[in-house]
Amino acid sequence: MLRTRLDLDRIHAARRVIDPVFLDTPLYPCEALGRSLGCAVSVKVETANPVRSFKGRGTELVAGLLGEQGRTAVVCASAGNLGQALAWSGRRRGLDVTVVASRRASPAKLDRVRALGAELELVDGDIETARERAAGIARERGVRLLEDSLDVETCEGAATIGLELARARLDFDTVLIALGGGAMATGIGYALKSLAPGVEVICVQPAGAPAMTRSWHERRVVTTESADTIADGVAGRHPIPEVLDDLLAVADDAVLVRESSIIAGIRLLLEHTGLVVEPSAALGVAAVLEDRDRFRDRHVVTVVCGGNVDPHAHERWVRR
Template sequence: MQTRLDLARIQAARPLIDPIFLDTPLYRCEALEPALGCAVSIKLETANPVRSFKGRGTEVVAGGLAGQAAVCASAGNLGQALAWSARGRGLDVTVVASRYATPAKLARIRALGARLELVDGDHELARERAAAIARHDGIRLVEDSLDVETCEGAATIGLELVGTPFDAVLIALGGGALATGVGHVVKTLASGTEVICVQPLGAPAMTRSWHERRVVTTDTTDTIADGVAGRRPIPEVLADLLQVADDAVLVRESSIIAGMRLLFEHAGLVVEPSAALGIAALLEDPGRFAGKHVVTIVCGGNADPAAFRRWVA
């Protein structure tokens, strides 16, 4: 299996990552099962200082910066994670984000000490601005999913999954770091487990690209799942995804909201929309998963409080 990722590097990444991000809870959530019609286990990536899986990758990135300043574009979670990893190492970090990003995420980026620049546009415009800053200032541009460290940091989740037999793992699909990272490990060490990526109908670029085996871009996105709302897939990441994913599916907004509600009511979890994509996939195609044991990665918990209350009410 030829991808940019390397199992030996992934295994070597674990000691580079603050233990606070590692060995996150993995448990069967029987309370969810009557509503979903299959055995469901949760891999909980929200119980850490940045409330998402992104800290695994930014720890690997920051460990290699050697005092160098850095800039990234972020919908919120990567920015928080990079700010956290940089603060502990005394590094200067700038985060570029859309001014329409989730306010709670922006507030945490500031609180963690990063310089925050807002743009009047979506995440793709933030990516362009971050690249311009890196060129102008001569600093490191951290590009989520394109930088293999972000994928291999996320892939350490896969190392923690493969000791338990599952029929399928459901992974939120955005830029692709989580899906390619976990997918690489699962397909290397537990090849019989299906790797199924899940994306909103309102942000389908990477899923369409996977199905057509070429980069497909979209002009806009329309989803509450801001963490996966990219419009321009990265060719190198798509190439990796094509090697490790068994399927990529799209789900409706109503199913994402229903998934958030189920996780709150039956698992006591406050999650952002991207983290409910796996549950949404189970709701939309119960026959596919009937009688199987699946694991879904609950990848982030940085929901806007007011919006969350509206969604789960």
């Protein structure tokens, strides 16, 4: 029996709370991408929703719970995607949403947070600085602090992706999941290990932001002084101990990939699937590019987790 903070019954119940617009996202084999990578590849497209990322699955659970509790406000720190999702879910339920982000965050993501009606506060520094400020706002205002990955609703929302994969009529043996704070990896990993334990769960993180991967390999929290990657959505430096414990229970491996491979993955996804993705969404493809022999003769599913990318940056990457 898996010993984690997650619960399979709650994950099944989550599908009744999450707006269907986030559920049952496209999953299909992509022969052209597979030929390019040297293995069978299917893509799970988590960009086909109003916030263009998987984060809405978790924020729907959190916002619904706050509504039941009669709470009226919530604050979070975000590199952009969580903030958009919380703003969308909160607006539907009449919640006042505050998002704290780094001034260095993607302008495209910040613009979407504002457009969805959230109060946006920018800080100098990175996502860890934003987390400190968000915690301070929660204390000052007496409002709910949403902590991505630590709050189990964010993990169990993401786990509904795993439910969909487990019931899919696809004979896949490996799933590649972007790894940052760990909500998506622990959620999908838990669902698959509960329902399809033969599937290998491989987490993928940029070499420039390796904290959670190093922590998984050393089985203890390892922090880093900095993070340097174009994959801003997974650029944390301080893994959360409870999330690491969950990840250790459900992940079979965690690997690091180079920036050049991430960019190549962005190009391949555009060329073979027509998807415009942010760097975090290309991590799975990057992992195959860096270890083709490992994945030869396998059927891998890569989770395309977000499409909120600055168009000018995307153009530079695909034309390089």
